[in-house]
Amino acid sequence: MSGNTFGHLFKITTWGESHGNAVGVVIDGCPPQIPITASDIQAMLDRRKPGGSLASTSRKEKDTAVILSGTFENKTTGTPIMIMVENRDANSNAYQHYADVYRPGHADITYMAKYGIRDWRGGGRSSARETVGRVAAGAVARLILNQAGIEVFAFTRSLGKINCKSFDRSVIEQNTFFAPDLTAADLMQREVAEAKRTGDSVGGIVEIRALGVPAGLGEPVFDKLDADLAKALMSIGAIKGVEIGSGFHAATQRGSQNNDPITADGFLSNNAGGILGGISNGDDIIVRAAVKPIPSISIEQDTIDTNGNPRKITIKGRHDVSAIPRINVVCEAMVSIVVTDHFLRQKIFHFESLTNYGKIEY
Amino acid sequence: MSGNTFGHLFKITTWGESHGNAVGVVIDGCPPQIPITASDIQAMLDRRKPGGSLASTSRKEKDTAVILSGTFENKTTGTPIMIMVENRDANSNAYQHYADVYRPGHADITYMAKYGIRDWRGGGRSSARETVGRVAAGAVARLILNQAGIEVFAFTRSLGKINCKSFDRSVIEQNTFFAPDLTAADLMQREVAEAKRTGDSVGGIVEIRALGVPAGLGEPVFDKLDADLAKALMSIGAIKGVEIGSGFHAATQRGSQNNDPITADGFLSNNAGGILGGISNGDDIIVRAAVKPIPSISIEQDTIDTNGNPRKITIKGRHDVSAIPRINVVCEAMVSIVVTDHFLRQKIFHFESLTNYGKIEY
């Protein structure tokens, strides 16, 4: 029942299946008069494109974003922005032999349980292809955040058992793993090569940070900033865990270790991850998401067919070895959308003068 | 902006502050004809009562639940159920000297940043006292789940650095820490005593399981079951991380390890935590939440007052040493609410006969 919309004021609705005609998003609630062009969207989509890394699929998608509504003379008008990307490189035949079988770790079996019907072509709606709409919406959110001096970026914290040990932001976009540690990036390359060789896949951890977020964003007690970030990230396929600031580590700490001392110049530490009581505290927002290994592997697995009979399955085709680094851009987009939505929600409370608008000016 | 409502079909709105007149909840969307009495609610509230454990505050709240609407002759009527608990033991004077200072790790500073005004009495709306409404709503959700054969329970996975090493469900309610391992419970008792002695506090991990959940619950792509569980739990104060099934551990695994093989009798493992593609797969739902140590400690800390001047602060009074075990009941309530909401959402799709209702029967 209608779960394809996210956000309250900056509201996105994604649509489309992996091997349908197109995928896209409708953005409702984007403020008017924001400068925008298709290339703003394209730039973000290109970052999630496969083929940029050894870890990625060889499917060559020409993901060309088209803005079909909501703009006029390269500005937003305040009306719904519809962005569409056609599915050109979709080859459904490759999926024909999964039509009657449930792939382990995939949503095949649960979509069938839920809907009683399933578009088996490339996973249909459950495909990561759906995230094209999210990334396009994230690109629009970013245009708003830019104006507010807020910056969101994602990077790879770990891939499989390889952890980044240093943090140099400037190298993140210089390696195919979006890692902030080039030494770790080299090891990740080997990790992926090894997994690929054995027909296996690897997981990892993505970290997303938002800088320049003003204090005051987040709506207790349910629409807290961290609660919405958790939902936003957990709604991405493959993500199985989300933590804010010190996260799970905080569970092992004493209060005297985990509390961030306050000074007139800000906090002395950031275990809170920039959020206290569900509201941004002016410090950097820090979130991490645990990404499971891609379930499509060529190693033989046990499963059943749609009649409930046992089957062996070996999944071949153009699959990524890891959702990282392509998923990073999606995480970044979702965090951008959440921060934008809460930024607009907080706008309501800041009215110096309640009467100072609504004049028709000539 | 209006973030105090949770759920779509089973919709709850909590209200009330720590030291106001009362706290409570309005539940809108509870199906009619569910048998209900105040004692169903009371039983759950009693489980979150302080004083049941060494880890808990000595504040004696007589949390008496009153149902003010939505029932008739001990059955729900389909109209909003309003449940209220008066605040009787609230002693605001104890908080007077925090009126002009921001307590580290608390939401004092962010509420001020957001609203420009702050009810400093006991943390006001940001107090854990707000969760009374959640627990009351969870008790109502449980009545629905019972009818559907679904059972939700929570237990303590770890407290500080003490991890449970065995799992015996029958002992969970037999120790004050709601631990499934009595040996660990003993160690937890010591951990808490030690923290208390030094004026410090401890964190921990709560695990929540839902048994008997039918396959098919969850609404991709945003209102996935895991996404809503993540939001529900992260919206609880003190929680800094949420994971489903193998969670963060999955990030270090290979696909061949993490995929759950499928047989006609069900899955051979449950790394998925009962959720695939955001939809329940019929297996147990398994969620964990990381709880930070309670920020109120009597150890001296650095902070600022409301004028921005440096201050030392030492927090005394009736505070828990750990949010666990009282938070467990809250986690259980939130998971119950999410599952109930999605249970009702899925109802819509199951219509044997579309015409078979709406007759006025005599």
Next chain:
Amino acid sequence: MSGNTFGHLFKITTWGESHGNAVGVVIDGCPPQIPITASDIQAMLDRRKPGGSLASTSRKEKDTAVILSGTFENKTTGTPIMIMVENRDANSNAYQHYADVYRPGHADITYMAKYGIRDWRGGGRSSARETVGRVAAGAVARLILNQAGIEVFAFTRSLGKINCKSFDRSVIEQNTFFAPDLTAADLMQREVAEAKRTGDSVGGIVEIRALGVPAGLGEPVFDKLDADLAKALMSIGAIKGVEIGSGFHAATQRGSQNNDPITADGFLSNNAGGILGGISNGDDIIVRAAVKPIPSISIEQDTIDTNGNPRKITIKGRHDVSAIPRINVVCEAMVSIVVTDHFLRQKIFHFESLTNYGKIEY
């Protein structure tokens, strides 16, 4: 399924039944720092009190409003405001003999069809008593509107076949019918007396105006200002029609008659009722609502009992002869809530500087 909440940013949830313990409302989204006292609410509730007019019931309700949350030192805090009114004068016994019969024109039969259970005491949730929560919320909305220079008021356009022929705003509060024409008020008095004598009831038309509404409020294409006004008013029991500006009369007009010419000083006429394309145009908002005659009449009527057997029914007791004038205050409240909600929604778009907030100031 959960239809007891209204509004997006200024969001109200009413609860309670006619003869339950209490009725009330939770307001979520009221901006912080608005001065408020219980007497602000009481003043509005007193205006809907029965007994003020010959048309009204003799039930004496001591409707005392209590604010249970969301305020601190007589200011709103930005957290949910819960306002409750106890039901003291409820006499359920008077309704005992309607427990097994459906009163014509009432919701008895449809509540049974919908929920399969019915609180027959005084109509339960379908009673006009529910509007106490709406009026209380309207009183809060009015506090915000005052600050914005917006004024909302209602008056009686017609009662039965008696139409007001002149408009003098100053006399509206000087007669028990809230009529702007004292001559018509006298005739209304006679109309009501005549209906009362025969055990019958009368309908009428209420007009509501909002002055000082800035241009720009309303959210096309579905949440248009007029669409939300129509819903708000039609959601009040007894209302069967809503029109904006020239309304149904426009259907008989030519475009050249109905269009409002525009000048630099404003519109030369107001057939639009202050709304163009669903957005306020800066002129007065004008809405009318058709109120059906109260269905409770002592004239004998045909109906059935809950077993489907024919019955004659004669409804005695403390009933108003007309919903007017008590419903006027409810209409005024609902219009106030809609305008407040849209006022806050429009706030989002007016940001001189996107960065100019969120600083924690000392």
Next chain:
Amino acid sequence: MSGNTFGHLFKITTWGESHGNAVGVVIDGCPPQIPITASDIQAMLDRRKPGGSLASTSRKEKDTAVILSGTFENKTTGTPIMIMVENRDANSNAYQHYADVYRPGHADITYMAKYGIRDWRGGGRSSARETVGRVAAGAVARLILNQAGIEVFAFTRSLGKINCKSFDRSVIEQNTFFAPDLTAADLMQREVAEAKRTGDSVGGIVEIRALGVPAGLGEPVFDKLDADLAKALMSIGAIKGVEIGSGFHAATQRGSQNNDPITADGFLSNNAGGILGGISNGDDIIVRAAVKPIPSISIEQDTIDTNGNPRKITIKGRHDVSAIPRINVVCEAMVSIVVTDHFLRQKIFHFESLTNYGKIEY
């Protein structure tokens, strides 16, 4: 702020401007397994096509509906259905000379007040062209209603001062005015011809009926069936009034006249318009909408330009003389959407057995 979505369970989001690339709708919440083809949509769109009547514009739109997602092998899958219609016959140059002037009776001036930017090409988002998305969604709703035995149809009650005096449903689709009275249809033809000759336009009243609606639909106290119908219809451009059943006429009646007597075989009259207390009572749903005359007239009018200077304006081009009959299909669509949404909402409450689903069947 994000007002382009309508409905709760059957949720539609329309997008697109009059002279943009395309217009369309995303439908989220359509149940799975409903048979559907593009021609089901096309059939409804063809009924709103201009050119079918003397009253209509001569713009020739080839409104070809394309379903881009949400179906598989000609069945709905439960995922969002995106339907798009390209704008092929749009000639923006014709609107160039309205770029700097506000057309009376149109939303030009209010869009500018609201957004500070305006797509002046054909009215942009405020154009009736937007209703293409509504009609497409209505066509999908109709597929669901068909299965439930519910039928929705609209007809012209009056055009200008011409009222239908008889009702013969079979002739509605046989005249270009969708009138149920062929004699009146002839007079309407003359009325339109006369208005056209003088460069003027005419209004009218549309009536919409829903047959076969089960008792029990509607969600008090705010999402009442009549409240949602009022909002749905009032959200259509040009509509200035909505009434249910006896509507405004009820305001002049006595209770003894307006109450519908109840028998075991149903109601003896239908002044209620099929709705009591906001819930369907099993009788026909009857709603009427007042349509204002089209504001585009070639008679000279007073207005101002975007600098606030006085201007004379004469609107030429391909405009309808009346929104009727094309608006009828839009009204029918909106009523279909509301009934479908409430039909699904009521589904939730009808559970014979709460456990009887969610099995993965083989």
